[in-house]
Every structure is written in C-alpha cells, then in structure tokens.
Amino acid sequence: MVTSHDVARLAGVSQPTVSRALRDSPKVSELTRLRVREAATALGYVPSDTGRALSVGRTHRVGLLVTDLANQFYTHTIAPMHHALESLGYQLVLHTEASDTGRVADRLLSNSLDGVLLATTATDSLLPVRLRDRGMPFVYFNRRASAVEADSVEVEARSGMRELTERILALGHRRVGAVLGPANASTASNRELILRSTLATAGVTVPDELAFRGGFDFATGYAGAHRLLEQDDPPTVIVCANDVVAYGALNAARELGREVPGDVSITGFDNLPEASWPLLQLTTVAFDLEAMARRAASLMVDRLTFGPGEPYRHEWFPSHLVERSTLGPPSR
Amino acid sequence: MVTSHDVARLAGVSQPTVSRALRDSPKVSELTRLRVREAATALGYVPSDTGRALSVGRTHRVGLLVTDLANQFYTHTIAPMHHALESLGYQLVLHTEASDTGRVADRLLSNSLDGVLLATTATDSLLPVRLRDRGMPFVYFNRRASAVEADSVEVEARSGMRELTERILALGHRRVGAVLGPANASTASNRELILRSTLATAGVTVPDELAFRGGFDFATGYAGAHRLLEQDDPPTVIVCANDVVAYGALNAARELGREVPGDVSITGFDNLPEASWPLLQLTTVAFDLEAMARRAASLMVDRLTFGPGEPYRHEWFPSHLVERSTLGPPSR
Known part of the structure; x- marks a missing residue:
C-alpha cells in the first residue's frame, strides 16, 4: 500500500509537508504543492476517507x-x-x-x-x-x-463567585460550609480561592470541619451535605462546587428534613437547566x-x-x- | 504493512477468526486464541484502528x-x-x-x-x-x-404499565389524564395502548380533553400538566409517557401550587436515577x-x-x- 511517506520520499519533502500540501495548507508553497501532487498521482496514492486518516491525518x-x-x-x-x-x-x-x-x-x-x-x-x-x-x-x-x-x-469565575460570596455575607452568614470539587481541578481550586478570599474580607473562614472535598458529582453533594448537616454545630449555608453537587446537597437536606433556605442555604455553580426547575429553584452562578x-x-x-x-x-x-x-x- | 490476513495465514485460521481471537471472543477456543496471538506477535501485527479499517474493512x-x-x-x-x-x-x-x-x-x-x-x-x-x-x-x-x-x-412494557394502571384504579382514580409521547413512537403508542386497555377493564377512559400529546421531553410534561391542571375538572392523576415528561409535570404542579399526590398524582416510566431523588420520589415503571x-x-x-x-x-x-x-x- 502506498503511504504518505512514499509520497514524501518521491517528492523530496517531509511527511508533514505532504499532509499540508494535500490539504492545500497556505503554509506550503505552490511549487511544493505541485511536486507533492505529482508524486501522489505517480504513485497512485488515493486519499480515501480512511486512507487519508493514515496518510494526511484528516478524519474530520x-x-x-x-x-x-x-x-x-x-x-x-x-x-x-x-x-x-x-x-x-x-x-x-x-x-x-x-x-x-x-x-x-x-x-x-x-x-x-x-x-x-x-x-x-x-x-x-x-x-x-x-x-x-x-x-x-x-x-x-x-x-x-x-x-x-x-x-x-x-x-471567568471571579465576578460570579465574589458576587455570590458577598451576598452570603450580606445576609449575615458566618458559619459557612462548603462542598468543594476535586483538589486537582483548576475550576474547583479557583472557585475555592475566590470564596475564601472574599469571606476573609469579613473575617470569615470555612473551617476544616465544614469543608468536604470530593468529585463534581451528585454523590459528593449528597454525602457532603449529610456530613456537614449532621454535625452538632452545622453550617447555615453550604456553598457547592457546582450545580450537580448542589442537587445532591438539596436532596440530602430534604432527606434530613431540613428546610432550604430556612434551616440551611445551599448554592451551586453553572446554572444548568435543572437549576431553574420550580422544584429546585437553585441560587447559583451563571455563565453561557x-x-x-x-x-x-x-x-x-x-x-x-x-x-x-x-x-x-x-x-x-x-x-x-x-x-x-x-x-x-x-x-x- | 502486516494485515490480519497475514496473521491468519501464519496461524492457519480464517481472517474472521483472527478478528475474533484478538477480541477475546468466547466463540474462539483457547488454543486458537493462543495460536493467533503468537502469530500476531511474530509478525509484529499492530491492530491500529485505521490500519484495521483499511485492511479488513473495519473502523471499529x-x-x-x-x-x-x-x-x-x-x-x-x-x-x-x-x-x-x-x-x-x-x-x-x-x-x-x-x-x-x-x-x-x-x-x-x-x-x-x-x-x-x-x-x-x-x-x-x-x-x-x-x-x-x-x-x-x-x-x-x-x-x-x-x-x-x-x-x-x-x-417489555406490558407488565409494568398494567401494574401501574391497576394500582391507579385500585386507589380509586376515575378521572385519569395522560401526557402521551409522540404518536409515531412505538414505545409511546404501546404504553398508551396498555394504559387504555387496562383502564377499560374498569370502564375508565382517558377522555380527549385529558390527553395531551407531545415529545418525550420536559417541556411536554410541563406544558401538558399546565393544560390539564388548569381545566375546570382536572384529572386526579396524570400518567406521563416517561420520567423526563413526569419531571416537567411535577414542576408544573409545584408552580401551580398543587400538592403531589394530595391534589394530583403523577407517574413516570423508565426509573431514571433522578426519579429516586428525595426531592422527586417519582412513582414509575422500572426496567434495567x-x-x-x-x-x-x-x-x-x-x-x-x-x-x-x-x-x-x-x-x-x-x-x-x-x-x-x-x-x-x-x-x-
């Protein structure tokens, strides 16, 4: 079978140049393009859909x-x-x-x-x-x-997270819990940083016993809210890493018979379509x-x-x- | 390039057997599997995806x-x-x-x-x-x-839909509404048929004004429940074509201030994970x-x-x- 490497050898160019030339890339000179096309024709090189995948690297x-x-x-x-x-x-x-x-x-x-x-x-x-x-x-x-x-x-999480945190502070919350995302996720650590730094402006912290870390998933929110709400001194608000985590937390609160936001406030991030369900009515941070x-x-x-x-x-x-x-x- | 045909020749088997052996199909004996793997190793046969597509007409x-x-x-x-x-x-x-x-x-x-x-x-x-x-x-x-x-x-919807409908009848519902799926979907028409025929055993029908037809989606359930519940003589139960439709119906009921199941019962079909959320607790028909x-x-x-x-x-x-x-x- 003829490969793009054969075409490259005959045309005296590199294989990536063959790919570019056959794709009509503007990076290849007209002369090189012609030489490559001639070599391809001479060798009977057919860039079929699958063949092209092998030879010039386009599968769409x-x-x-x-x-x-x-x-x-x-x-x-x-x-x-x-x-x-x-x-x-x-x-x-x-x-x-x-x-x-x-x-x-x-x-x-x-x-x-x-x-x-x-x-x-x-x-x-x-x-x-x-x-x-x-x-x-x-x-x-x-x-x-x-x-x-x-x-x-x-x-750009800063504006939304800061707005959310300032609203939490303005409402009077001082016992703040959080169900945080994965420690190695840039989004999670970024949101956590903004939450903590904004809370710090009012001298408020998220104490270790009120910080639950896990995945960006329902199970994490559900387990995290159970853990935080079953403490002797539970948080008055739980800031969740994203909406899906908040769905888990809302369901845990329902299961424990806690009123939201009467007994505990819960917030999300993402504003997924479910967040606007009349049954959830989740306060959250939105982006497009x-x-x-x-x-x-x-x-x-x-x-x-x-x-x-x-x-x-x-x-x-x-x-x-x-x-x-x-x-x-x-x-x- | 080494193809599966080369491997087949060396192993003394057919090419389809090579495919099966390399996929660990149970249809291939342990001995044949070993022989094929040895031949593949000897020839340096690498089952790259694109290579396989060209050589045996498979893209996987x-x-x-x-x-x-x-x-x-x-x-x-x-x-x-x-x-x-x-x-x-x-x-x-x-x-x-x-x-x-x-x-x-x-x-x-x-x-x-x-x-x-x-x-x-x-x-x-x-x-x-x-x-x-x-x-x-x-x-x-x-x-x-x-x-x-x-x-x-x-x-096999019959057993579950019949069980659901019989339960609805046993509870005493006689004013039955339905948010039905697309008329050209076999699943929707099948569920509707079982619902109607089971209701008929008790002389109950779903009257035209209580049958709302649409897609298998949230918007259909939401619009359908609004339509049915805003009537002068609303249904006491709304049978939904599937769970996603029921999510829409439950949210419409909440928006209208109707208690579920106090004012109106709502049922689904599929038993998706959300159906078991404490916030939804949807009665539904389950399958795996x-x-x-x-x-x-x-x-x-x-x-x-x-x-x-x-x-x-x-x-x-x-x-x-x-x-x-x-x-x-x-x-x-």
Missing part, C-alpha cells in the same frame, strides 16, 4: 474526553458541542477518562482523531504533555493545565455554557484548519449570580 | 443516533453504551436526527461507521430502509420499525436501562463479528412498578 473526527458521561454537566455540554462540530463538518467521538493517563493517551492517539476537546477535570494529568509530544491538537474546555499551552475556553461549548468546537476547527503556527487563544466567559430560592438569611 | 466505530442529546434519558443511555462498546474495542460516535431522513442516512453512510445504534423515536422513518439498502448494520434501541427487521432491544444499553452494544458487535447471515435477535427487558411518593388516592 474530534474526540471529547470527559470524566463522567452520566454527569448532567456533560449532558448540557455535549449537545451544543456536537451541533457546532456537525455544522462545521466534524463528528464527535466520545472518550472517558480512565485512571491511567497513558492508556487514555494511547487510545486518543490510536483512534484516528484530528483533535481532542479536553473536558476532564485534572490539572495534574500528563495527558496534555503526551498529546503535545505526539502532535495531537487539543483545546482545553473549562479547565487549563499550566504545563502545556493550548487553545482554551474557561469561565452553550456558547462556551460552541466556542470550544470552533477553536478546535480553527486550529485544525490553520495549523499549529497560529498563536493560542484563551477565551473567557463572564459569570454572575442568579438569585432564586435556596439562599436566604441564616436562622441562627 | 459505531454510531448512536438519538433525537435529543440534552434529554436525560439519553444521558443515562450513552454512558453504559459507551462503556460496553469501549470494552469490546469500539468507539461511540454521536449523531442526532435531523428532520430530513435522507440527509441523516447519508451522514451515517459516509462516515465510515461499522454500524449504527438507532435510538430515535419515529417508527415511520425511512431510515431503516435506507440503511438496509446500503448494507449498513444497525440495532434498534428501545424501538422497532415494522418495515425492516434488525436486532433489537426493547422494554443500563443492561439494555449494554445489550444493544453487544448485539451490535456480535452482528459486526458474525455477519449478516445470523438470525436476528429481539431481546426484551421486563418492567415493573416502583412505588414512591407521587401516586396516592384521589382527593375528590
């Missing part, structure tokens, strides 16, 4: 790597991402994170993807390093690892998740279209407090 | 066609389906249904998929016909179209959705492995009533 498939497909956050992310990619001529291939970074990287690299949207939570993962070393383009979604630069979309998901898709396609030479883009989506019914004054 | 990608990615039903379907496929060496590629059947079929056929899991709702779609005519294997998930036979997994999703994945892989000659398999998952807190006796 983009992987999405998530931590947990059953998490509502991803439900509301996948749909707009899928639609945006589809309208740009790309398919979305799902991948979930395993504990072993190496195996995930191998899967992503062996699966003939053009690029990967990284929506996993860990900032300490070696995955970005491995993807960069193997030349696989990727976009950070709602996260960023400092070790490797790449295009990114993130929430759909727009962010669509933007990640278009940054990915831009990167694939214009190549690795372009400067990286880091886009931020502003956040703000959305007041509903789960945050009120403390009852004690 | 399976499409999943759904109606609405943001629907919680699909959230809880995609995760187990993805995991089952991954463990069998396949990737899941997402597709959503557009209004134009022809375009969907073209997309599915042009995208180098090995097969498609059809989880869309319409039974009157031409899609199965087009897929069959072009030789694309597919499995019906939670639906079936009579025009074209294929492997299928479905809920995860097992059904995994089974669809393995039927798909079996079909791809053993070819079109095998007889079609139709698997049914039993259903039963799960009583929680949203169904009680009528207050009038």
Whole structure:
C-alpha cells in the first residue's frame, strides 16, 4: 500500500509537508504543492476517507474526553458541542477518562482523531504533555493545565463567585460550609480561592470541619451535605462546587428534613437547566455554557484548519449570580 | 504493512477468526486464541484502528443516533453504551436526527461507521430502509420499525404499565389524564395502548380533553400538566409517557401550587436515577436501562463479528412498578 511517506520520499519533502500540501495548507508553497501532487498521482496514492486518516491525518473526527458521561454537566455540554462540530463538518467521538493517563493517551492517539476537546477535570494529568509530544491538537474546555499551552475556553469565575460570596455575607452568614470539587481541578481550586478570599474580607473562614472535598458529582453533594448537616454545630449555608453537587446537597437536606433556605442555604455553580426547575429553584452562578461549548468546537476547527503556527487563544466567559430560592438569611 | 490476513495465514485460521481471537471472543477456543496471538506477535501485527479499517474493512466505530442529546434519558443511555462498546474495542460516535431522513442516512453512510445504534423515536422513518439498502448494520434501541427487521432491544412494557394502571384504579382514580409521547413512537403508542386497555377493564377512559400529546421531553410534561391542571375538572392523576415528561409535570404542579399526590398524582416510566431523588420520589415503571444499553452494544458487535447471515435477535427487558411518593388516592 502506498503511504504518505512514499509520497514524501518521491517528492523530496517531509511527511508533514505532504499532509499540508494535500490539504492545500497556505503554509506550503505552490511549487511544493505541485511536486507533492505529482508524486501522489505517480504513485497512485488515493486519499480515501480512511486512507487519508493514515496518510494526511484528516478524519474530520474530534474526540471529547470527559470524566463522567452520566454527569448532567456533560449532558448540557455535549449537545451544543456536537451541533457546532456537525455544522462545521466534524463528528464527535466520545472518550472517558480512565485512571491511567497513558492508556487514555494511547487510545486518543490510536483512534484516528484530528483533535481532542479536553473536558476532564485534572490539572495534574500528563495527558496534555503526551498529546503535545505526539502532535495531537487539543483545546482545553473549562479547565487549563499550566504545563502545556493550548487553545482554551474557561469561565471567568471571579465576578460570579465574589458576587455570590458577598451576598452570603450580606445576609449575615458566618458559619459557612462548603462542598468543594476535586483538589486537582483548576475550576474547583479557583472557585475555592475566590470564596475564601472574599469571606476573609469579613473575617470569615470555612473551617476544616465544614469543608468536604470530593468529585463534581451528585454523590459528593449528597454525602457532603449529610456530613456537614449532621454535625452538632452545622453550617447555615453550604456553598457547592457546582450545580450537580448542589442537587445532591438539596436532596440530602430534604432527606434530613431540613428546610432550604430556612434551616440551611445551599448554592451551586453553572446554572444548568435543572437549576431553574420550580422544584429546585437553585441560587447559583451563571455563565453561557452553550456558547462556551460552541466556542470550544470552533477553536478546535480553527486550529485544525490553520495549523499549529497560529498563536493560542484563551477565551473567557463572564459569570454572575442568579438569585432564586435556596439562599436566604441564616436562622441562627 | 502486516494485515490480519497475514496473521491468519501464519496461524492457519480464517481472517474472521483472527478478528475474533484478538477480541477475546468466547466463540474462539483457547488454543486458537493462543495460536493467533503468537502469530500476531511474530509478525509484529499492530491492530491500529485505521490500519484495521483499511485492511479488513473495519473502523471499529459505531454510531448512536438519538433525537435529543440534552434529554436525560439519553444521558443515562450513552454512558453504559459507551462503556460496553469501549470494552469490546469500539468507539461511540454521536449523531442526532435531523428532520430530513435522507440527509441523516447519508451522514451515517459516509462516515465510515461499522454500524449504527438507532435510538430515535419515529417508527415511520425511512431510515431503516435506507440503511438496509446500503448494507449498513444497525440495532434498534428501545424501538422497532415494522418495515425492516434488525436486532433489537426493547422494554417489555406490558407488565409494568398494567401494574401501574391497576394500582391507579385500585386507589380509586376515575378521572385519569395522560401526557402521551409522540404518536409515531412505538414505545409511546404501546404504553398508551396498555394504559387504555387496562383502564377499560374498569370502564375508565382517558377522555380527549385529558390527553395531551407531545415529545418525550420536559417541556411536554410541563406544558401538558399546565393544560390539564388548569381545566375546570382536572384529572386526579396524570400518567406521563416517561420520567423526563413526569419531571416537567411535577414542576408544573409545584408552580401551580398543587400538592403531589394530595391534589394530583403523577407517574413516570423508565426509573431514571433522578426519579429516586428525595426531592422527586417519582412513582414509575422500572426496567434495567443500563443492561439494555449494554445489550444493544453487544448485539451490535456480535452482528459486526458474525455477519449478516445470523438470525436476528429481539431481546426484551421486563418492567415493573416502583412505588414512591407521587401516586396516592384521589382527593375528590
């Protein structure tokens, strides 16, 4: 079988140049393009859909790597991402994170993807390093690892988290609990930092016994709220790492017969569609998740279209407090 | 490049046997498996995805066609389906249904998929016909179209729906409303039929003014419950086409200040994880959705492995009533 390496040898160029030339990349001179096309024709090199995947590296498939497909956050992310990619001529291939970074990287690299949207939570993962070393383009979604630069979309959490925390303080809360996200997630540590620094302006802290740490999931919120509310001196408010965690906390409060916000206030982050359900009415921090998901898709396609030479883009989506019914004054 | 045919020659087996052996299929004896693995190792055969696509016509990608990615039903379907496929060496590629059947079929056929899991709702779609005519294997998930036979997994809804309806009658409900699913969905029409025929045994009907028809979504349940509950003579119970519809109905009831089940009972179908939330406590009909999703994945892989000659398999998952807190006796 003729490969792009054969074409490269005959044309006297590198294999990546063959890829670029056959993709009509503007980075390749007209002369080189012609030479490559002649070599390809002479060798009978056919860039079939699958053949092209092997030879010039285009499959029009983009992987999405998530931590947990059953998490509502991803439900509301996948749909707009899928639609945006589809309208740009790309398919979305799902991948979930395993504990072993190496195996995930191998899967992503062996699966003939053009690029990967990284929506996993860990900032300490070696995955970005491995993807960069193997030349696989990727976009950070709602996260960023400092070790490797790449295009990114993130929430500008400061304004919304500060607004939320100031409202908590203004209502008179001083016994503040928190169900925090994973310690190695940039989003979680960022939100925690803003919460703590804003509370500190009023001399308020989240004491260790009122800080529960876990995943960004329902089970964490449920277990965390149980733990915090069953203490002798429970918090008057529980700040949750995100909405899904808050759903868990709200359900734990219901199960324990605690009124929200009468006995305890509970807040979220993300403003997912369920947050506005009349049955939940969650006070939370909002940003435009759909727009962010669509933007990640278009940054990915831009990167694939214009190549690795372009400067990286880091886009931020502003956040703000959305007041509903789960945050009120403390009852004690 | 070493292909599976080379491995087959060296091992003295057929090429399909190589595929099966390397996937650890139970249909291959331990001895054959070892012989094939030795041959593969000796030849340095690397089953890269794209290489496999070219050499044996396999991409190891399976499409999943759904109606609405943001629907919680699909959230809880995609995760187990993805995991089952991954463990069998396949990737899941997402597709959503557009209004134009022809375009969907073209997309599915042009995208180098090995097969498609059809989880869309319409039974009157031409899609199965087009897929069959072009030789694309597919499995019906939670639906079936009579025009074209294929492997299928479905809920055996009769037992659960009958149990639910009998319980509704036993509690004394006679003014029964329903938020029904799409008229062209086999699941919806089947559940409606069982509801009506079981009610008929007690001389009870769902009158036209208490039957609201729409999609399998939150908005339908919300709008439907508003419509039914704002009537002069509202129903004492609203039977919803599925859990997601029931979430919408429960939220409409809350918004209208109606107690559930005091003022109105509300029931679902599917028993999704949210149904057991202390805040919802939805009485519903349960079946093993995860097992059904995994089974669809393995039927798909079996079909791809053993070819079109095998007889079609139709698997049914039993259903039963799960009583929680949203169904009680009528207050009038």
